[in-house]
Amino acid sequence: xIQMTQFPSTLSASVGDRVTITCRASQSIGSWLAWYQQKxxxxxxxxxxxxxxxxxxxxxxxxxxxxxxxxxxxxSSLQPDDFATYYCQQYNYYYTFGQGTKLEIK
Amino acid sequence: xxxxxxxxxxxxxPGGSLxxxxxxxxxxxxxxxxxxxxQAPGKGLEYVSAISSNGGSTYYANSLKGRxxxxxxxxxxxxxxxxxxxxxxxxxxxFCAREERSRELVHWGQGTLVxxxx
Numbered sequence: 001x002i003q004m005t006q007f008p009s010t011l012s013a014s015v016g017d018r019v020t021i022t023c024r025a026s027q028s029i030g031s032w033l034a035w036y037q038q039k040x041x042x043x044x045x046x047x048x049x050x051x052x053x054x055x056x057x058x059x060x061x062x063x064x065x066x067x068x069x070x071x072x073x074x075x076s077s078l079q080p081d082d083f084a085t086y087y088c089q090q091y092n093y094y095y096t097f098g099q100g101t102k103l104e105i106k
Numbered sequence: 107x108x109x110x111x112x113x114x115x116x117x118x119x120p121g122g123s124l125x126x127x128x129x130x131x132x133x134x135x136x137x138x139x140x141x142x143x144x145q146a147p148g149k150g151l152e153y154v155s156a157i158s159s160n161g162g163s164t165y166y167a168n169s170l171k172g173r174x175x176x177x178x179x180x181x182x183x184x185x186x187x188x189x190x191x192x193x194x195x196x197x198x199x200x201f202c203a204r205e206e207r208s209r210e211l212v213h214w215g216q217g218t219l220v221x222x223x224x
Contacts, residue, residue, distance in 0.1 A: 001168060034210050036151075043201055043214035044143075044151065050208070087151055091209050094165050095141070100150040 006098030012106040023071045023088035032092035108132040108213045115218030128185040128202030135183035139205040144198040192222045
């Protein structure tokens with residue numbers, strides 16, 4: 001199985017900050033990487049697919065990059081609605097999620 | 107509008123069995139692969155299982171292999187997850203999700219809670 005390591009597990013930031021979350025795959029997955037946002041009690045919401053493609057309707061402040069084994073999600077200027085938990089997911093060989101990053105208000 | 111509605115979650119004793127359902131509407135169910143993902147209370151997302159559009163191909167996460175079975179009834183636009191030999195660590199919200207042609211999971215249900223406890 002492909003393992004996904006996501007860090008940091010918790011990130012404290014303020015509105016307006018630029019933040020980056022990193023995800024590492026245990027083997028190369030090409031660009032088969034998605035990022036999800038999840039809020040308490042809700043289903044995950046797809047933000048980014050194929051490592052860097054922005055899902056329709058997702059604000060432009062979200063961006064993704066990387067390929068192979070190293071990936072990142074960047075939020076260019078945090079908004080109050082962005083405080084949530086973020087997960088990476090590989091879908092090169094079936095599916096595996098990272099452990100999640102909780103983005104907290106500083 | 108795409109809708110996925112899970113049901114069947116319940117309180118069940120250790121060693122028991124349960125069948126979850128996911129009723130789909132708003133799209134042609136027969137043309138999409140479907141997935142189950144779970145989330146234990148306060149924990150992260152864990153991938154569970156997948157089934158191809160015609161039901162001919164299935165996949166199970168190693169942690170659940172042998173204890174769960176995924177199936178679908180395309181005539182009823184419904185996805186199922188049969189779970190057995192349930193353990194306390196199977197306590198979770200179980201989500202169903204639709205796989206897009208580009209393989210991402212865009213549409214999700216609201217989840218159904220399974221609690222395994224005596």
